[in-house]
Amino acid sequence: FFFVSLCAGPEQAIRVGLPSLFSMMFRLPCFVCSANSFTTRSMVPYGSLYRIGFRSCVQKSKRKRKPRYYWHSLDNQRDFFDQFAQKHDIKQPSDWKHIKYRQVKEEGGESILKLYSSLFTALKAIYPEHEWDVQQTRKQIPNNHWKSPEKQREFFDLFARKYNLIHPSDWSKVTYQQVCQEGGRSILSHYKSLFAALENIYPEREWDLKTTRKLLPAGYWNKLENQREFLDRFAQQHNINKAEDWKHITYQQLAESGGKALLNRYPSIYVALTQIYPEHEWDVKSVRKQHPNHHWNSVAN
Structure with a gap:
């Protein structure tokens, strides 16, 4: 328009330039709202945007925002979950077992759930008057619970x-x-x-x-403190106060008291005693009535 005005004068500008300017203004590319997405159509008259309901689509897409710290109020949280429970026919704590975290989130409870470590924790805090059992309320136990x-x-x-x-x-x-x-x-x-x-x-x-326990944990007898604890208890039960008192204790007695697995680690009771109580001086003659097998095979003995 300005170019024509400068070159050909005002009359030509009005006669030729204005129609071209208006044509450009009303035939710009625009976005047309479809059911699921926005598609581009070029050279569509600007006024047609209103005819296809573009303004109403934009208004519907705008989310209603709650005031700041709205969900920090326990009453507001409870109102939300009351409506949610009514909608999904939840009447008792066990009915929440089939409700997923994502389901609450998608229905507008995301801001509430962010305030708690899990949905179960939220329910306990919002409804303290109920007795909540995590196993009855949730199919999947919350992390770190x-x-x-x-x-x-x-x-x-x-x-x-x-x-x-x-x-x-x-x-x-x-x-x-x-x-x-x-x-x-x-x-x-x-x-x-x-x-x-x-x-x-x-x-x-x-x-x-x-x-x-009927069955001891694997590797229990590998620890010397467990072996010593067993023999300490055995000695207390059988009134064993000094080394010579072990002379009347048989292999069968220890085995029946639960020490069979312990004794299997040693060739004899005498060897077990010397290993478990190294601070004592052990004399095989005074400690055992019967010498252990292969005792005399040792040159030192």
Whole structure:
């Protein structure tokens, strides 16, 4: 328009330039809103954008934002979950078992879930009047849930009540697999054995491995302190106060008391005693009635 005005004068500019200018203005490329995406159509009249409902699509796409810190209010969180529960026919805590984290997130609860470590934690905080059991409420236990000693103790308390386990010796009837089947596999993965788990979770109780577990953990007798602990307990039970008192103890007695696997590591009781109690002076004649096999094969003996 300005070029024509300069070259040909105002009259030619009005007669030739203005129509060209208006033609360009109303035939610009634009975006047309389709059902699922935006597609480009070139040379579509600008006014057609309104005819296809572009403005309404943009308005619908705008998300309604809540005021800042809106979801920090426990009442607002509860309102959201009340509506969610009503929509999905959730009437008791166990009904939440089939609800996924992503489902709550997609329905507008993302900002709430960000305030908690898991959906289960959120439910416990928002509905403290209910009794929440993570195994009944969630199909998948939240990450790091069982790292907490309180959660571990809570699980074993429920387990003990279910199977009427009152005394430490009652746990001798419980198998490792049984605890796993009840949902305790993740807890046991933090310990070398079920006995080690019980010792750490209930430190105020006196745990005796022989009365608590039928099957000892693998490699238990490899440790000298475990061997010594067993013989200390045996000596206390049989009133053994000095080295000579071991003279009346038989191999069968030790084996029946649970020391067979221990004795299998040594050629005789005498050798076991000398290895486990090196601070004592052991005389085979005063300690044993019968000399160990191959005792006299040694030149020193």
